[in-house]
Amino acid sequence: xxxxxxxERVFRELHQDREVGACPRESPSFHSRFTTLTIAREPRSxxxxxxxxxxxxxxxxxxxxxxxxxxxxxxxxxxxxxPQVAVLVGAPGMGKTTMVRKAMVECREGxxxxxxxxxxCIDCQAIAIPEEASVADLVSECCPHQxxxxxxxxxxxxxxxxxxxxxxxxxxxxxxxxxxxxxxPREVKLLELTLLSLLKKSVLPxxxxxxxxxxTALGSLGHCLEGEYYVEILGFxxxxxxxxxxxxxxxxxxxxxxxxxxxxNKILYSLCVIPVMSWTVCTILEQxxxxxxxxxxxxxxxxxxxxxxxxxxxxxxxxxxxQVLQQFLLQLCSLSADGIWKHKVLFxxxxxxxxxxxxxxxxxxxxxxKISKEGEDHGNVYxxxxxxxxxxxxxxxxxxxxxxxxxxxLGRLENVVSKLLESYSKSRKDLNGTVRxxxxxxxxxxxxxxxxxxxxxxxxxxxEELLTxxxxxxxxxxxxxxxxxxxxxxxxxxxxxxxxxxxxxSALGHFTDxxxxxxxxxxxxxxxxxxxxxxxxxxxCVTLQGCSxxxxxxxxxxxxxxxxxxxxxxxxxxxxxxxxxSALRVLRLQWCQLSESCCMELAALLVEQPxxxxxxxxxxxxxxxxxxxxxxxxxxxxxxxRVLR
Numbered sequence: 001x002x003x004x005x006x007x008e009r010v011f012r013e014l015h016q017d018r019e020v021g022a023c024p025r026e027s028p029s030f031h032s033r034f035t036t037l038t039i040a041r042e043p044r045s046x047x048x049x050x051x052x053x054x055x056x057x058x059x060x061x062x063x064x065x066x067x068x069x070x071x072x073x074x075x076x077x078x079x080x081x082x083p084q085v086a087v088l089v090g091a092p093g094m095g096k097t098t099m100v101r102k103a104m105v106e107c108r109e110g111x112x113x114x115x116x117x118x119x120x121c122i123d124c125q126a127i128a129i130p131e132e133a134s135v136a137d138l139v140s141e142c143c144p145h146q147x148x149x150x151x152x153x154x155x156x157x158x159x160x161x162x163x164x165x166x167x168x169x170x171x172x173x174x175x176x177x178x179x180x181x182x183x184x185p186r187e188v189k190l191l192e193l194t195l196l197s198l199l200k201k202s203v204l205p206x207x208x209x210x211x212x213x214x215x216t217a218l219g220s221l222g223h224c225l226e227g228e229y230y231v232e233i234l235g236f237x238x239x240x241x242x243x244x245x246x247x248x249x250x251x252x253x254x255x256x257x258x259x260x261x262x263x264x265n266k267i268l269y270s271l272c273v274i275p276v277m278s279w280t281v282c283t284i285l286e287q288x289x290x291x292x293x294x295x296x297x298x299x300x301x302x303x304x305x306x307x308x309x310x311x312x313x314x315x316x317x318x319x320x321x322x323q324v325l326q327q328f329l330l331q332l333c334s335l336s337a338d339g340i341w342k343h344k345v346l347f348x349x350x351x352x353x354x355x356x357x358x359x360x361x362x363x364x365x366x367x368x369x370k371i372s373k374e375g376e377d378h379g380n381v382y383x384x385x386x387x388x389x390x391x392x393x394x395x396x397x398x399x400x401x402x403x404x405x406x407x408x409x410l411g412r413l414e415n416v417v418s419k420l421l422e423s424y425s426k427s428r429k430d431l432n433g434t435v436r437x438x439x440x441x442x443x444x445x446x447x448x449x450x451x452x453x454x455x456x457x458x459x460x461x462x463x464e465e466l467l468t469x470x471x472x473x474x475x476x477x478x479x480x481x482x483x484x485x486x487x488x489x490x491x492x493x494x495x496x497x498x499x500x501x502x503x504x505x506s507a508l509g510h511f512t513d514x515x516x517x518x519x520x521x522x523x524x525x526x527x528x529x530x531x532x533x534x535x536x537x538x539x540x541c542v543t544l545q546g547c548s549x550x551x552x553x554x555x556x557x558x559x560x561x562x563x564x565x566x567x568x569x570x571x572x573x574x575x576x577x578x579x580x581x582s583a584l585r586v587l588r589l590q591w592c593q594l595s596e597s598c599c600m601e602l603a604a605l606l607v608e609q610p611x612x613x614x615x616x617x618x619x620x621x622x623x624x625x626x627x628x629x630x631x632x633x634x635x636x637x638x639x640x641x642r643v644l645r
Contacts, residue, residue, distance in 0.1 A: 069099060069103070070099070070100075070103045070161075070163075070210060071115050073086040073088075073210065073231060074086065074115065074161075074208055083208075083227070083228075083229055084201075084206075084207075084208050084209065084227060085208070085209045085211070085225055085226070085227055085228035085229070086208075086209070086210050086211070086228065086229060086230075086231060087210075087211045087212075087213065087218075087221065087225070087228050087229070087230045087231070088210065088211065088212045088213070088231050088233055089212075089213060089214075089215055089218065089230055089231065089232045089233065090212070090214070090215075090232065090233035090234075090235075091214065091215065091274075091364075091368050091385040092214060092276075092313065092364060092365050092385070094233045094234070094235050094274060094275060094276075095233060095235065095275040095276075096165070096166075096212040096213075096233055097165055097166065097212065098275065099212075099233070100121060100163055100165045100210075100212060103119075103163075104119070104121055104163075107119045115159070115161075116159050116160060116161045116208070117159040117160065118139075118154075118159070118160045118161070119160075119161045119163065120138070120139050120160070120161070120162050120163065121163040121165055122138065122162065122163065122164050122165065122195075123165050123166065124164055124165060124166040124167055124168075124169045124170045125165075125166045125169040131190060131191055132188050132189060132190055132191065133188060133189075133191050133194055134182075134184075134185060134186050134187055134188045134189070134194060135154065135182075135185035135186070135194060135197070135198065135203055135204065136154060136185050136186050137188070138194065138195075139154070154185045154204065160204060160206075160207040160208065161207070161208045161209075161210060162198055162204075162207055162208070162209050162210070163209075163210045163211075163212070164195075164199075164209070164210070164211045164212070164213075165212050166212060166213070167211050167212065167213040167217055167221060168213050168214045168217035168360075168364065170192075170195065172192040172195075173192070174196060174199075174220050174221070174223060174224045175223070176192070176193060176196055178200075178202070180193055181193060181196060181197040181200060181202040181203070182194060182197040182202065182203050183197070183202050183203050184203065185203055185204055187203075196224065199211075199224050199225060200224050200225075200226075201226070209225075209228075211225075211228075214364040214368075214369075215364075215368045215369040218230075218369065219369075219380065234273070235273040235274050235275055236272065236273055236274075236275055236278060237273075241259075241262075241269070241272050241273070241278060242259060244275070244278050244282075245258055245259045245262070245278070245282060246259075248278075248279075248282040248286070249282070249286065254286075257523075258281075258282060258285045258286075260522075260523045260550075261285065261523050261524055261527075262281055262285075263522065263523075264522025264523040264524030264525060264526075264527075264550070265302060265522070265524040267302050267388050267391075267433055267436070268281060268302050268305065268524075270386070270388060271306075271386055271388050271389075273386070274385065274386060276309070276312065277305075277309055280305055280308055280309045280312065281305055283308075284304070284305055284308060301440055301496055301497045301498075301499050302436065302437070302440065302497065303392075303436075303437055303439075303440025303441060303443075303446060303497050304440065304445070304446070304449075304499075306392050306437070306440075307446060307449055307450060307453075307454075310454065311449075311453040311454055313365045313366075314365070314454055315453075322455040322456070325362070325454070325455060325456070326402070326455070326456050326457075327356070327402075328356075328357065328359060328362050329393075329396070329400060329456060330400060330402050331355040331356055331357055332355075332357060332366060332393055333393045333394065333396045333397035333400055334355065334397055335347060335351065335352075335355055335357065335393075336384070336390045336391075336392075336393035336394040336396075336397060337393075337394040337397035337398075339390060339394070340390060340391060340394040340431070340434055343430075345383050345384070345387060345390065346381045346382070346383050347367075347381060347382045347383070348381055348382075349380050349381070349382070352367075352382055363382075366384060366385065366389065366393070367382040367383065367384055367385070368382065368383050368384075368385060369381075369382055388433055391433035391434045391437060392433075392437045394434045394437075395434045395435070395436075395437035395438040395440075395441055396437075396441060396458075398416060398417055398420065398438055398462060399438070399441050399442055399458045399459050399461075399462055400456060400457070400458060400459075401456075401457040401458065401459050417438075417462050417465045417466070418465060418469075420434070420435065420438070421435065421465070421466075421469045425469075425473055432490060435490075435494065436490075436493055436494055436497050437497070438462065438466070439466060439494040439495070439497040439498045440497035440498060440499075441458055442458065442459075442460055442462050442463050442466065442498065443497075443498045443499055443500055443503075444460070444500065445499070445500075446458065447460060463503070466494075467503065467506055467507055470491060470494065470495075470507045471507060471510060473488070473491075474486050474487070474488070474491070474511060483512045483513045483540075483541065484510055484511045484512055484513065485511060485512070485513030485514065485515045485541075486508065486511050486513070486514055486515070487514075487515045487516060489516060489519060489525060489528075489529075491507075491532075492525075492528040492529050492531075492532045493525075493528050495507060495508075495528070495531070495532050496527065496528035496531050496532065499531070501535050504531070504532055504535040504536070505535050505536075505537065508532060508535070508536045508538070508539070509536075509537065509538060510538075511536075511538065511539075512538050512539065512540045512541065513539075513540070513541040513542075513543070514533070514536075514539060514541070514542045514543065514544075515541075515543045516543070516544055516547055517543070517544070517545045517546050517547070518545070518546035518547065519544075519546075519547045519548075520547070520548050520550065521544075521547055521548065521549050521550065522550050523550065526549060526572045526573065527572065529572075529573070529576070530572040530573060530575065530576035531576075533573075533576035533577060533579070534576045534579045537581050537582075537583065538583060539582070539583065539584060540583050540584060540585045540586065541584075541585060541586040541588075542577070542584065542586065542587050542588065543586075543588040544573075544588065544589055544592060545588055545589075545590045545591055545592070546590070546591040546592065547589075547592055548592065548593055549569035549570055549573070549592070550569070568597040568598050568600070568601055569594075569595075569597070569598060570589075570592075570594065570598050570601055570602075571601055574601040574602065574604065574605045575601075577605055577609060578604070578605055578608045578609055582609060582611065583611055584609055584611055584612050585611055585612065585613050585614065586612075586613065586614040586616075587605075587612060587614070587615050587616070588614075588616040589615075589616060589617055589620070590616050590617070590618035590619055590645075591618065591619045592620065593620065593621070594617060594620040594621070594622065595620070595621050595622070595623070595626070596621075596622055596623040596625050596626035596629075597626075598620075598622075598626070599622055599625075599626035599627070599629035599630045600629050602615070602617075602629075602630060602633065603629050603630055603632050603633030603634075604633065605633070606630075606633035606634060606636065606638075606639040606641060607633050607636045607638045607639060608638065610638055610639075610640050611640070612639075612640070612641060613640065613641060613642040613643065614641070614642060614643040614645075615641055615643070615644050615645070616643075616644075616645040617644075617645065618645055
């Protein structure tokens with residue numbers, strides 16, 4: 001019931017987003033969650049994003065919130081000149097429209113009145129104006145709530161700001177004869193001529209312009225603007241990601257748990273630089289937390305969140321012609337895989353066209369266009385919005401079907417997947433993200449989700465190959481005559497991505513020992529480890545010498561009340577080891593920096609796990625109170641421990 005309420009609220013918010021348009025209604029969640037974005041104020045070729053987004057991340061800073069950020073774009077520069085045309089560039093989901101919406105809400109409250117008498121926002125994606133219109137018509141149609149008559153405001157040209165939001169959606173030619181352009185704001189002309197007159201400043205030449213656009217439209221836009229400067233929106237910095245999580249979750253403890261979960265998953269946390277990905281993660285984790293005190297009962301994997309993100313990007317695409325989307329994704333995945341193998345993140349325009357990816361309705365959702373420098377003649381280049389997105393589509397290359405055949409295999413899927421896994425095992429550790437996504441994509445849940453929400457087919461044929469590889473890699477690491485042990489943390493992450501009980505049981509069924517040493521176990525690591533332990537019937541010996549257990553970022557400071565709500569560091573481990581059917585005999589936790597708070601969990605394990613015969617807790621700070629708790633477990637009739645160190 002709680003999760004259903006969460007889903008209904010999310011649906012309402014998405015529905016409101018579509019209705020809001022250029023003059024948004026005031027939404028409590030919109031105001032409370034708005035978080036300042038990171039922007040780059042240098043020319044685009046000199047800037048980039050952090051955490052895997054393409055670029056170098058120079059000259060970047062946090063923007064001011066809402067209207068203040070827009071006002072700052074039109075402040076005098078170092079040479080004393082006040083810019084009149086600003087272009088805000090960013091990939092889909094980076095927060096361009098959100099910043100504009102926030103600014104328009106604040107503008108109605110008077111925030112920008114000192115700088116502009118009128119601010120008019122033209123939503124290029126939802127513009128619904130007759131084929132012919134004047135600038136005055138445009139103002140009246142786009143801002144029906146404007147109290148002052150449009151004509152009166154247009155008379156004072158110096159203090160007007162026009163915002164073109166989503167410029168790339170206009171779709172008309174920007175090459176028109178100069179003589180056809182208008183110079184009178186009340187003159188009725190073809191809509192494209194009226195808009196072009198504003199952009200070229202043949203009408204209202206003293207008005208200021210702010211244009212938000214995806215990188216793909218920069219080439220054509222540059223031909224019709226003069227004196228413009230570019231600002232690239234780069235999403236959330238690390239500090240702003242933390243702020244967003246705390247704004248999203250009203251409960252500080254839940255915010256800390258969700259943030260700890262995300263931070264522990266390097267791929268997921270890195271992707272949260274994209275604001276819409278942060279929203280995706282928070283939305284899914286909020287549903288997980290409904291009716292629960294913490295996230296430790298949940299098991300959301302990265303692939304599942306990526307598929308939800310992909311479905312959000314594609315939800316407004318044409319579902320009546322799934323073949324077009326299927327073919328586009330096939331070629332996109334092929335491009336991704338080719339780049340991953342060749343350590344390549346930039347793709348030339350010819351590669352895009354040769355693969356048939358130059359589709360304006362789809363390409364900008366996944367790839368950023370980067371304008372070539374002057375003097376270079378190889379055309380523009382493209383890069384995925386984030387490196388982990390490229391890894392995700394590279395993994396999909398191996399399992400996406402095309403008329404019953406898997407595009408990556410061309411009938412020889414096993415050989416292709418084997419090459420990927422073999423290369424990862426030998427030397428290509430950079431393929432970890434691709435391999436992890438591959439496990440997640442072939443889960444039954446993912447196969448059904450992709451078919452239902454995206455309309456594409458994923459083949460399950462790689463599952464057997466993945467199972468054989470997992471079983472074989474650890475047999476090779478175990479010495480002859482010794483117990484078969486698993487000693488690679490990535491194995492648990494791969495199984496957690498697939499998140500299937502039967503597959504995990506088959507993968508681990510031949511092994512008896514778990515041996516991880518000197519490993520910093522994040523919350524996400526612990527969740528993956530615990531999931532596997534619960535479905536590992538033959539596990540008899542667990543060695544975690546020198547490992548540390550983290551619940552959240554060590555830099556995060558919690559007040560006492562919130563700290564007390566967090567479970568002890570080994571809560572997940574002990575809960576997993578207490579599962580029914582466990583054959584655990586030995587548990588080694590030397591040098592794990594355990595404290596008194598861990599002893600209650602250990603005592604419960606002694607009581608509930610009669611097979612446990614050996615417990616090693618060397619170099620811990622249990623304290624007298626901790627030892628007393630431990631003794632309660634030792635005295636219990638259910639405890640059959642033989643050795644305590």
